[in-house]
Amino acid sequence: MTELHKSGAALGEPSAGSPAPTAFLEVRDLKVHFPTDDGLVKSVDGLNFQLEKGKTLGIVGESGSGKSVTSLGIMGLHTAGQYGKRKAQVSGEIWLDGKELLSADPDEVRKLRGRDMAMIFQDPLSALHPYYTIGKQIVEAYRVHHSVDKKTARKRAVEMLDRVGIPQPDKRVDSYPHEFSGGMRQRAMIAMSLVNNPELLIADEPTTALDVTVQAQILDLIRDLQKEFGSAVIIITHDLGVVAELADDILVMYGGRCVERGPAEKVFYEPRHPYTWGLLGSMPRLDRDQTDRLIPVKGSPPSLINIPSGCAFNPRCPYADVPKDDVTRTVRPELQEVGSRHWAACHMSPEQRERIWTEEIAPKL
Amino acid sequence: MAGSPHEGLPATAGPHTVLAYLIRRLFAVVIMVLVVLLATFTIFFMLPKWAGQDVAVLFAGKATGVEQLQGIRIKLGLDDPLLVQFWDFVKGIPMGRDYANGDDVTHCAAPCFGYSFRTEVPVWTTLKDALPVTGALAAGACVLWLLGGVATGVVSALRRGSIWDRAAMTTALAGVSLPIFFTGMVAMGLFVHSFGWVHIADNLSTDDGIGTWFQTLILPWIVLAFLNAAMYARLTRATMLEVLGEDYIRTARSKGLGEGTVITRHALRSAMTPILTVFGLDIGVLLGGAVLTESTFNLPGLGLAAVQAISNKDLPVILGVTLFAALAIAVANLVVDIMYAVIDPRVRLG
Numbered sequence: 001m002t003e004l005h006k007s008g009a010a011l012g013e014p015s016a017g018s019p020a021p022t023a024f025l026e027v028r029d030l031k032v033h034f035p036t037d038d039g040l041v042k043s044v045d046g047l048n049f050q051l052e053k054g055k056t057l058g059i060v061g062e063s064g065s066g067k068s069v070t071s072l073g074i075m076g077l078h079t080a081g082q083y084g085k086r087k088a089q090v091s092g093e094i095w096l097d098g099k100e101l102l103s104a105d106p107d108e109v110r111k112l113r114g115r116d117m118a119m120i121f122q123d124p125l126s127a128l129h130p131y132y133t134i135g136k137q138i139v140e141a142y143r144v145h146h147s148v149d150k151k152t153a154r155k156r157a158v159e160m161l162d163r164v165g166i167p168q169p170d171k172r173v174d175s176y177p178h179e180f181s182g183g184m185r186q187r188a189m190i191a192m193s194l195v196n197n198p199e200l201l202i203a204d205e206p207t208t209a210l211d212v213t214v215q216a217q218i219l220d221l222i223r224d225l226q227k228e229f230g231s232a233v234i235i236i237t238h239d240l241g242v243v244a245e246l247a248d249d250i251l252v253m254y255g256g257r258c259v260e261r262g263p264a265e266k267v268f269y270e271p272r273h274p275y276t277w278g279l280l281g282s283m284p285r286l287d288r289d290q291t292d293r294l295i296p297v298k299g300s301p302p303s304l305i306n307i308p309s310g311c312a313f314n315p316r317c318p319y320a321d322v323p324k325d326d327v328t329r330t331v332r333p334e335l336q337e338v339g340s341r342h343w344a345a346c347h348m349s350p351e352q353r354e355r356i357w358t359e360e361i362a363p364k365l
Numbered sequence: 366m367a368g369s370p371h372e373g374l375p376a377t378a379g380p381h382t383v384l385a386y387l388i389r390r391l392f393a394v395v396i397m398v399l400v401v402l403l404a405t406f407t408i409f410f411m412l413p414k415w416a417g418q419d420v421a422v423l424f425a426g427k428a429t430g431v432e433q434l435q436g437i438r439i440k441l442g443l444d445d446p447l448l449v450q451f452w453d454f455v456k457g458i459p460m461g462r463d464y465a466n467g468d469d470v471t472h473c474a475a476p477c478f479g480y481s482f483r484t485e486v487p488v489w490t491t492l493k494d495a496l497p498v499t500g501a502l503a504a505g506a507c508v509l510w511l512l513g514g515v516a517t518g519v520v521s522a523l524r525r526g527s528i529w530d531r532a533a534m535t536t537a538l539a540g541v542s543l544p545i546f547f548t549g550m551v552a553m554g555l556f557v558h559s560f561g562w563v564h565i566a567d568n569l570s571t572d573d574g575i576g577t578w579f580q581t582l583i584l585p586w587i588v589l590a591f592l593n594a595a596m597y598a599r600l601t602r603a604t605m606l607e608v609l610g611e612d613y614i615r616t617a618r619s620k621g622l623g624e625g626t627v628i629t630r631h632a633l634r635s636a637m638t639p640i641l642t643v644f645g646l647d648i649g650v651l652l653g654g655a656v657l658t659e660s661t662f663n664l665p666g667l668g669l670a671a672v673q674a675i676s677n678k679d680l681p682v683i684l685g686v687t688l689f690a691a692l693a694i695a696v697a698n699l700v701v702d703i704m705y706a707v708i709d710p711r712v713r714l715g
Contacts, residue, residue: 081618178711
């Protein structure tokens, strides 16, 4: 019950002003809004989660569900170097190792970036500077946070390239990104992000731009390195297969909010949100009969300017009419505990959902 | 560790690829120069002929007796086959040329850009006298406009939508739109005649001290730079806005780099590529003579020489300036290509 209590505090109402958390990373009521000509885009609208060191959190959801915006928000990249009048509005609390980042001095946060928290981006070709060698870019990342001479930093860069499995690292350190293959580039990107032994690593769709054959290698690499360095890892993806490989916990996002969150095995085997069911149904599986078709989630992701009233998923939900009194279209469901460390935001009763899952959904998967 | 040792092994751009790139570019320039020579030869020697005019009369440039005309015709070899004429024309530039009519030999030393029968001097002598003026004008102006334009563009991009941005871009629009003879006249009227801040010498030389030389050039520099800086500010602003949206800028910030480093080492470095392209070509064009600036300020550079040659109908000088301007652009092109390879490692592969 204490577990529920503690977690309930972290997941429930905005808890601004409450004491510093014990978790290594804790995000409280994170909101990232972008003002545009058409209105306020609520990319992330009240997100809560915690993450311990050595653990991996998988954030899944469709394009535009707010996954990447969340990760950039944690890194403080929505406000760094934004010059125009239309700055992103970021609110809530982000606690990293006992420090609150959103209220901290921007230069303090800059010093944490790349050192305590690092990020791997989706497309390593566009994420690496085309005019500088891989080595120079890694050396630069190292020397911002360590006052060492170039030679020492270069040695460190070669060491890191070797560690991520790049052959002949002492030669390849002088190559340019365009001289690497996609997989090699992502390895180099990982080497660069890990050069300062960050305690938090955020991987934003790290395998999406890669060949299927290379994807598994990169995921293995991330897993190995996490074991070695003991960092906390957030892996952001729309590919449930990826999180199945890596994640301890899974957070499912829809329309800028968390709709389900829990340990990976729970979310996979006892999902309690119709959107998670949809994601699972649209995932190809080898053990499924080949004549079965994938079941897509009908409709398209919601507009983040006019998020549907009530449950954001209600226009696409096949069970929107199960709860009484049209409640799905008028009241926004809060996260409720549906099992140990397992929460879902749905108006259907846990019993109804359990029945639908076991009788209607699970047999088709 | 996963990954075969041969995965993605390199197409590394070693010294060979760089050399091959340079040779390719050099070859392209040689072809371009040949085309330029052929084009100028066609315009100056063949077109008048086809139009039924006597090339010798055009080249004489003044009322001349039949005998002298015949002399010019023989000296220029106008009765030779076209191929021979073209060969003599091309050969003269690196080798020099003797215009011979029996014992009457007019020597034109290399590089021979032609000979003015009107003023009785080789065209190269005229060009040589004008070149330092144009060079000084171009050098001073280009430093001003590059620094001013790029700095304005960068600040505008970083403060997009601000008062500064709007003011700078409005000024830039004015700069692009206002012709030099207008801004030049206004500048001279204000600073030379009304305020008397600047004293302009009649002749541009360092004989009266570097101060006078500098004062004579400062207004032309500023006026010419204003026009170009306006264009560079707009170009820099647009390029910077594009580059600042690139993924690798976000990566640079995610490494914890300060904004200064992100902007100079990461964003500006990329933005320099298109700016440099335009810059190289602008310098090339300018070395062929800044006609309007030189005319407005009465600076005896290549542009003014061309204008005077045109009003004097001194065809060999017009030909010489045209040829020189075209060659300057060809060389500038080559320099830009080489700079490309220095700046962007991906170009070395292409």
